[in-house]
Amino acid sequence: MAERRKLEAAMLALTVFGTLLIVPPLAYIFSQPISHFGVPQVVIYLFAWWALIITATVLLTHWMPRDSADNGESE
């Protein structure tokens, strides 16, 4: 099932690139001592990352067909 395989790849990509966004060196980009609305930029960045990755997971999971739909599925 091509659809499922693509979604699996998308999940892997989300996990890997999501991780890369919160570790050095990418995280350095946002760790400047600037504040928006009094809140340090890095705090906003991390919570925004959090909200976005949760939303992306909701979407990917929503599109991912359930296992019960095809029992003999392959990896």
Added chain:
Amino acid sequence: MLSADFVIATAVAYVGLLFVLAYFGDRRARERKKSFLHSPAVYTLSISVYCTSWTFYGAVGNAARSGLEFLTIYLGPTIVFVGWYLVLRRLVRISHLQRITSVADLLSSRFGKSSRLAVLVTCIAVIGIAPYIALQLKAVTSSIQAVAGASEFGQGSLAGIDDVGLALGVAAAMALFTILFGTRHVDAKEQHHGVVAAIAFEAVVKLAALVAVGVFVVFIGGGFEAIFRNAAARGFTLDVENTFDDRWLTTLGLSIAAIVCLPRQFQVTVVENSDEDHLRVAGWAFPAYMMLMSIFILPIALYGLTTMPAGANPDMFALTLPMAAGQSGLALFAFIGGFSSATSMIILESIALSIMVSNHIVMPLVLRFTPSGRDGQGVSHLLLVARRFSIVLILSLGFFYFFFTRDSNALAPIGLISFTAIAQFFPAVLAALFWRDASLKAATAAIAAGFVIWVWSSFLPSFESVSPQVAELLRDGPWGISWLRPEAMFGLDGLDPLAHAAFWSLSINTFTLIVGSLLTSQSTLERIQANVFVDVFRRGNIAPRNFMRGVATANDLYFVAERVLGERRAAALFETAARESGVSPAMLNPSPEFIGRLERELAGSIGAASAHVMLSKVVAGAEVSLEEVMQMADETQQVIEYSQQLEKTSAELRSTAQQLEDANAQLRVLDSQKDDFLSQVSHEVRTPMTSIRSFSEILLDQGELDEQQRHRFVSTIHQESLRLTRLLDEILDLNALERGERTWENVPTDAEAALERALSVCDALLRQRGMRVEFGSRARAGMVDGDGDRLCQVFINIISNAVKYNDAEEPLLRVSSSVRAGFYGVEIADNGPGIGKAERSLIFEKFSRGQHGSADQSGAGLGLAISRQIVARMNGSLDLVAGPLPGACFRVRLAVLR
């Protein structure tokens, strides 16, 4: 103002409420399979047992001390759950199929059902979790003291009791609660629906409490912006530029490992999972829960730092801030929230650990040392007792750790010590799920090595403040060997102690696992299990499960058998089995059939149910029911049948294709012959027509021809007309024969006479060619059912062919006839060029003509086809056979009339 007595009474009442919840939850789950207790929401909430008092109190303290670092503890699990499809789903599927009960069980099962590995993992887990339990005790103790310490009046009955006494009391109470909660009965699948219900409830309480405190703090602090501004004005700013340092990476990595390997997380996420699809919700809902938990931590910490006196314990801000503002109700709620997070962790962690201890350490020992004669009920009872003692042991260890390290202040660092210990399982767990070649020896060595490094570089240094010897060791190294200093091993100095410990333990762990696996080999059972684990989504998931669940070590089985059957009978049973499979009893690898036989033997002594329970205990949840074996056999049978059918069908297809190809080739040859024939016929018809036309034109135009010439021309026209008529007759004749329009009646006929007649007709032809006729043996008479004239026609055709195509120097014809076995047969052979192999199959087809032979052949190539049809109408056969002469030999066979 809150008093300590009131707070303690509230806590006890709260635990009572939890107990009622658990009790009814259990009943409800038992009665209705589809109750909301089996919903993804409850599942997700139970997973949030991850957020302990470390989160509730410790995260605030951590944020106050080291800024954003507290977030990594929740970002790591977020990554794992976002990628639920990759690791967790696989883990849950495998554990369901293999009836895994704990992380120790998982590793032992994957690595050849090794009991030694299970013992090692269990021991490490119990020791490694001790600091974590201590953290909860410390948090609860501190929170009670924070409430009570507020005033002299608040002390109440706690007056005169120090923190150690209080912690002991808390630990004892917790042990009691846990025993009441978690060890009321033994569940075959180790699921505790009631406890999970209570944990889910606590998850709601702690989230609500923390959010309530957060909202309150943001409110009195004047909003997020004001809190951050005021904190900055007081000099409390986030050390933003050093946020992403080595500790960030370390704690992120440790939390990723912990969310998978922590015994209680494994219990709720994997073992208590009743439906794989619940992960679909937990995948985003648990990260969302943690995010909600984290939102207010920073404001609480900063506001606490800004407003509280300098010496205040930042770990307790969530509790002390409402108290300082005079909000007793909110403070009580916060206390209950913190208490919730601590109790849920302690209850679940000690249940999970007690299952590991009782299943992997106590049971094997009990089975080894108790005298035979106990029944299955006794074993079940024993299991419960073992679990209760394990719970007491685990909480005692936690208490002792607390006792020895009570001088250290912060909560979070204690938790990270536990995380580092538990993370030692992570490489082996990942290898179990994804790497086929990981071996038992390597996994055992890797975990042991990682554990030793952890003890040395993380566990031991945590006693620095209470033990001068440890402090000295940290400074100088053992016996003054400086490169063995616990916090600067192998000269790696200057690193953060946590990062240092995690780096060395995990890299040596992983290195040992990989190199060890490459150097060692796996046992058969390991290989089978490795394939079952790695290919869990690839094969049909029924057959291997049933088969593997029947596998146990002979040793384990022997202990059971010995206890029930007595030494002599057990030994005899095992020796017989060993002899049958041709190995020594020590090397016996028990097959499912053998386990079945053993179960029957045991059932003879203690009853079927008890025998089943006993065996499945020993085999760690393994069982082979008759039904499953039948199903397995059925499936195998189906697969075999299916493949046989396929084989047969493909063989049929192959032969059909071959036949088609042959037919096609024949058609192609015939087609070209037909084309040849048509041009031949056109040519043959055209030649006489041309001469007829030209001669008749001469006769019409030229009046002064003499009579002789005129006569010659007319006779030529006549002859050519005859030839045309003959050709057309032949075509018509064959057409009629082929369509089955027989123009004669079969009557008794003397075939021999017909042959004589044909020979005499052909006499002139033979003489003209100078062909000698030789006779072999002759039948006296051959009465057959047929038509004399037609039969004669056949013989004439064969003889004239023999004459026409013969180009030998001394042409010879040999005729013989006989009556044999009820058949009259005539063979007519010649010494001509014969018929080539390629032509043999075509010679009887219409329009076919021999390639060799004299140039003056005038037939249309229909003779033999007609002859064969005629003979066939007389129920006989005309064949080309191997004859006595070099040329062709035709044989006519007809059934003799009686």
